[in-house]
Each structure stands twice: as C-alpha cells, then as structure tokens.
Amino acid sequence: MIHFFIFLPMLASLLLLLVPVRWREEFAGFAAAATLGLGVWMWAVGGVPTISIAWLPAVGVTYSVGMDGVSLLMGIVTALMSFIAIIYTARRIPNPGTMLSLILAMETGLLGLYAARDLVLFYVFFEDALIPSLLMLAMFGKTHRMAALVKFGAYTLLGSMLMLVAIIGVKYLGGSPTFALSDLLAHPVKGAAQTWLYLGFLAAMAVKLPLFPLHAWLPDFHEQNHDSGVADVMGTLYKVGAYGLFRFGMTLFPDASLELRPVLMSLAAFTAVYAAWIAFRQTDWKRLLAYAGLSHMGLVGLGIFSMEPTAVTGAIYLLAFQNVYTGALFLAAGMLQERVGSLSTRVGGVMTGAPILAGVTMSLWFASIAVPGLAGFVGEFSILLGAYQVSPWLAFIAGLSTIAAAIYALSAYQTTYWQARPVGAVKLYDLQHTEWLVLGVPLAVCIAFGVWSAPALHLIQPSVSVLQLALTGGGS
C-alpha cells in the first residue's frame, strides 16, 4: 500500500497525458484526493513498517521505504497541499494539463523522499522532486526566470553532488553492506571522517533548508514563478532539508552534529533574524513570503541543530504546518494578483472589495506569526523553549524574529488590505467557488492543530525519542 501511496501521483501524472482534455482536471483532482486518502488511512492504521527490497544488489542499494510518525505527518501534509494546489490550478491556469502533471510528478518525488529509508533512494527522490519544479519555472515563470532557474539549479545540485560523495563515503568508510539506513546505523563512521561526511551531507540540506549563506536562490525562485502561487506551494513543500537532517544527518553523524552544534545553531538563528529583517523592505508579496519562509526555516534549523527533544519536536511541527499556512498564503497572494493585477504590497483597500479574502488571509498570517491558538505557535514556542536550554542567547536572538514577523507581516498587510482604496481602482470580487476550499481547508487545519496539537505530536514524539536514544548512545 505504501508503494501505491508514493507512486500513485506519478502514475496519474503520466496517465494525464492520455486523458481527454476536458476530464484532466477531474482526473488529477481525483488522483490527488486518493493519495491523500491513502495517507490518512495509513495514519489511521498507525504507519507502515519499513519494507526493503534489493535494488542494485551488487552495489548494496536497496529500495527501502517506510512511513513512521514524522514521515507520515510530512507525507500527509504534502498530499494535502498538493491536492489544494491542484484544485486551485484547475480553476486558475488556462489549459492546466501540463501544470497538473508536473504537480503530481513532484508529489511522488516528495512522498518518496519522506518514505525513503535508504540513502541512495533518498537521493533519487530528492533529485526527482527537482525536475518538475525546474520545468514549472521554465514553462510558467516570468521574464527573468532563466537567471532564477540557473541559480536554483546550481545551488541545489552543488549541494546534492557533495551529498552524493558523502553518501558513498558513509557506506564505504563505515563498512556497511548496503545503503539501507538500518545497516548504516549499525556500521557508523567514527572520528574526523564523520565530520567531513557530515559537511558534505549538510551542503545539500543547508541549500534546501535553506540556511544562510546558501539561501540566495529562494527569493528569485518564488518571485519568478507563476503568479498563481501554485508553483510556490510546491516550492514550500520542498523544504526537505530539515527533514533530511532529522532523519539522516543527526542519526548518521551524531558526533559531528554535536561538534558543529554551536556554529550551526548560530547560523540558523542568524538566518531567522536576517531574513526577517530583509522581509521588512519587500514590496512584492511573493518575495515577502519567501523571506518569511526563510525566517521560519531559520527557526526550524535552530530547533533541529539544538538536538534537544522539545526543540526538535517543535521544529518538525513547525516544518509540517509552515507548509500549510505558507502554501495557502502563496495561493492567497495569487488570488490577490488575479483581482488587482499586481503582487505589490502597496495596493490599498482590498478589504472593502474582498472582505472574506482579506479576513482569511489575515488569519493565515496570524498562524504564520505564531499567534497562540494557531498551528504556528506550537512549533515556534517549542523550538524556543528547547533551544533556550541549550543556548539562551541564541534562543533570544532567534526569538527576535518572531517579533519582527509580526511587524513585517502586519505592516505589509495594512498597506495592502486596509488604507484607502485608490480612486478609480477596478472593482474587486470576493472568494468564489473552489477558492473557499483552497484557503478554507488550510486555515481549518491551522486552527485545529493550533488548538489540539496532540494528534500531530503523537506522530512526532516517538521518532524524536528514538533519535534521542541513538544520539545519547552514539555520543557517549
């Protein structure tokens, strides 16, 4: 069943080319819904244990996939947001066939990546998610997409190629028979080699996280993507760096993680504050959202790198739900663009024309700036609480970013949605048809998991405690 969960979107993506044009939207929607359903079903039955099949036996590559707590949470969020993105694409983009196909193809890459329990397999899915996102940017991007494309591709591949060398090193130097995570954990690499390999691995994850100074691709990537924000939703789902660090980085390189902890936590805290600072100056909603996302990822990084159970739990929580509300906010920015014709934060008076859009957007922003009662708060609070126990000063500095978030978000919101409507501006229409669903469902999720975080925490905590056990075992 887990294979079906992973490959159903890819299958649908290929079949979409054969489906008559008028049924393509329904077909894609159905496939995405079915994938989401499978995810929820796996949640209901409590996850799927790891299945392992030899893939390239002569070299020790296995096809090992499993869906435990954290993977399942990330997988379900991915399936949910892909579904939402497909619904919005169907309405917003003319002739959406290609875009739908790319979204589905990318969903498989992402789901596979969360399920992979073999380093080479992880790498394969990691790169697989890259191709559709590059195509989305190439086919639907704006004028200066070529530069953004090359920047994004080069940064990502620079990281992943170094990771590939590190992957080879982990198996060879540790003497493990296969690349399966369980085998690699049984044959750890010790000493200085571990640090070098961790740095290679980190190169890939820090680009994807993204961590200062490897973040420069992110704003251009979002700015040059299609106005609808659909491609950006997939872009936010892309933040797999933290997951990779959680699943592979810290378990395989425990000593190196401890050794580099102060540096990495500082970089993460700096990323959070630095990105929030730049977000102030943005006048384009997508760039603003890109920097806001970057700032949040700094917090996630702080949590992960601190290796403190509460903070790690918070980081995963934030990672999962940041996808939901930031994704929805990108779509809301697309709706704004559709109505007023620009993504500027200086439009003014949208509230009077489209009150419901304005209200929902504000609620989503509240989730983003960690207002208690919404999902963002649980994650950010846990991260800061945990990180404080490791390094009070860094937690304090990173904490400044949450204050900054409130300021940049609300000031941009104010100039766009409140203020006076310019004289002679076009008449706006409010949410209609599926748009209710597109913004309503993510908001409902944010509220539900902001108020009642236990179901998600139950998914995260077992994995974190297993990790913690491995760390204390490996670190001593």
Added chain:
Amino acid sequence: MPLVLPDVALAPMIPVLLTLLGAVLATVLGFFLPRRSVTYVSLATLVLSAASMVWLWNQGLTAFGGSLNADNAAIAIGLVLLIGSALALIVSLDGAARARLSFPEFDAMLMFAVTGTLIIAFSGDLVTMLIGLEVMSLSGYVMATLQDSRESEEAGLKYFLLGATGSAILIFGIAFVYGATGSFNYAAIAAASSGLSVGNAPVLVAGALLLLCGFGFKVALAPFHQWTPDVYGGAPTVVSLFLSTVVKVAAFAGMLRVFSGALHNAPSWLDVLAVLTAATLIVGNLAALFQTNFKRLLAYSAVAQTGFLALTLLGRPEVGGPALTYYLLIYTITTAAALGIVAALQRTEAGFEISDMRGLYYRHPAYAVALGVCLASLAGLPPFAGFYAKYLAFQAAFQNGYTWVAVIAALMSVAAFVYYLRVAALMFMPDRTPAREYDGAHFGTRFTVALGMVGITALGILPNLAYGWVAYPGIWTQLAGT
C-alpha cells in the same frame, strides 16, 4: 626444426569476422545495390555479430595464443560497441542523404571501423590492440572527411594529424613497455611488471606514461582533447555520432585492457591519470559552459563525459570495470539519441544554435521531451540511467582513495548541470516565433530516439538489468587474460 602451427581458433573470432564480412559486403555490394539495401545488410551482420557474442558469453575462448580474448569483458564492451554502431547506421538511413553521405562507401568505412573497435575490445596483446586501433582510426579519418564540404575536410585533416600523432606516441609507448617487460602479451606484461628489476622499472613507467598520452589523444583527455570540439562539431552529425560513441568506447576498451589489465601493477600511471582526469573534468565542463552552438556544446560535453568515464579507470578493476561498461552503454545510447535528434532537426550540418531551441517543446513536443531526458541523463539526474552511471564512477574513484578527484567531479557536475539546464529550460519556454527546425525525421531516427528513451529510463529505474550482468568481479580481475 619442427614447424609450429599458430593457435588459430575460429570461434572467438566470429564476432570480428562477421563485422569484417559486413565491411567487405558493403564494399562489394555497393556496386550492385542502392545504399539503403547495403545498410540493411550491414545491420544484419551487426546483429549476427551480437548473437555470436551472446553465444560466446562465459566460454572464455582465446585464439592466437592469447592474442585474442573472447572473455566476458570483451563481450560486454563489444555489445556496447555494436549497439552504438547499429544506432549510427539506423540514424544514417534518414540523415545521410541530406548530409550528402549516402553512398555505400560510408557503410564500408563504418563497418571497417567497427571491426577495428572489436579487435581492440578482444585484444590480448599490445600489437593486436594497435592493429585494431589503426583500422578504427584510419576508417574514422576517412569518415570525417567523406562529406564534400570545407568544414568536413578541416575536421578530417585535424583528426588525421592529431590522431596520427597520438598513434605515434602510443607506438613509442608500446616499444618502451616491450623493452621493459620483453613481451607484448598483456598477461606476460602483468606478470613481468610485478617483479621488475631496478633498471627496467623506469622504462616501464615511461612506457606506461607514453601509452597514457597516446590513449589520451584517442579518448580526448585534457590536455590532449583539442581536436574533439572541432572534429565533432565539423564532421557531419551522423559521423559525430559514430565518433563520439563507438570510437570513444573502443578507445576506453583499450585503456581498460592495457591499464587495468596489463599494467595494473605498474607504478605511477594511476596518479598521472588522476591529474589528467581532473583536468579533463575542469576543462571540458567549463568550456562547454560558453558554447552557443548546440552541436559544439555536445562536443565539449563529450570531453566532459570522458572525464567521468576516466574516473572509473581510477578504481580497482573489479569496481571500475563494471562501472565503465555500464557508463559506456548509457553514454552510447544517450549520445546517440541526442545527436539523432540534432541530425533530424538541424537545417545545416553545423547543428543549430542554442537560442534556436527556444520553445522547441511547443513545436516538436516529443523531440523536446526526449532531448530533455537525454540532457537530464547526461547531467546525472535520477531516475535516468545517467545517475547510476555517474554514481558508479564516483564510487570507483572514491573507493580507491581518489576522493579529491571525486569531489572535483562532483563540483564540475554542477557546471555540467548549468549548461544542460540552460538548453533544457529554453526548450520548455513558451515562444511564438515560427519554427527554425527542419523536421527531417523518419522511422530510423524515431526508432533510435525511442530506443534511447526506453533504455535511459528502464536502466535508470532498474539498473540491475544491465549492471547485474557485468557486476561479477571475476570478469574484471582477469582483464590481462591470466
């Protein structure tokens, strides 16, 4: 004195003899039949040769006292050679007439070249190898010049002059190796080189390094690569396809035999090769970044791919051998498909400019997707076969202690990715200007491209289909025929 009859065994020679038969038939039948029929006959002999190789698998036969080895390594690489040759012939069915190459001599030359390549792959001593190499090279020079155009003449002359220099250096190296070890035979060289006297060791090292330079010319290792862009870019596209796949595969087969087999005990060549490999990776990839003509870009990319291929030779034979074979197979089908598409779409034999590819997806969706897949595979992106090829090459170099070369290769992959990506992205960008391509595609090109797509995807998702056959270390520890 009793007469000693030579050890002539027919069975291990059958694959080579069949392609030679094809060459002779192409020469003779050319007087009576139109070229298309001659090509079908040539293709048939290639198929028969492949069948005989499959039959010879695991038999380990030899002829001429070990001068010709039909061992599994030879057969594995021989099959790759035949696949590449067949694809070149199939593409030539469509493009040759337009390229003014449609006469039977083209087939004859190609088949003679294939015969030479097979002799290299099957060689058991340096002289056999050299004969194969010269047969292949001489045919190659003629093929590059066969078209009646200035570019083609220039390419051919350049290829001839530099190729001859390479051969001369190679022969010099062979002489040195003979001087040091007293034998041409790979197995005897391998045996002798493990216990050399102090006086002979420097001679062997000099011989090995001269051989390395000679082969460097043939496979286009930097700094011996300068002819490649001019020849691949200037020769007719079908010929470029043949030269950049089959001839290169054969030259690598020779390197594998000589270095991983005969000379694997000889000192110091490995470190020199590591430096050359790193230089090739850097030069090839950075130069490709600045190309504006797609065919020239592919030529530089061929140099860059040489660097990745040479990585496998840095590994121990039992890891490097299968990696090299897998890489050569993937490289052959990918390059053949990519150049097949160029041959079908180009307006002139110079290929087309990269900027002309803008919006190709909206004019020729299937070709654009196929070319995108080829480029992704060349860049080493999963799930396409190029990923595993590159991965295995990295692994071979890494496990033999050449981590620094693997890291350089990883960094240069990023440069490679940038130039492949630029082309791929342009193809998918919307564009409303009228078509600039010539759609000269017929069944042959489509067949080659389709075969390439199936191969690239299937071997990417299930690499064991090909790798599983050659993964046994035993095949590769006996490269010298011992």
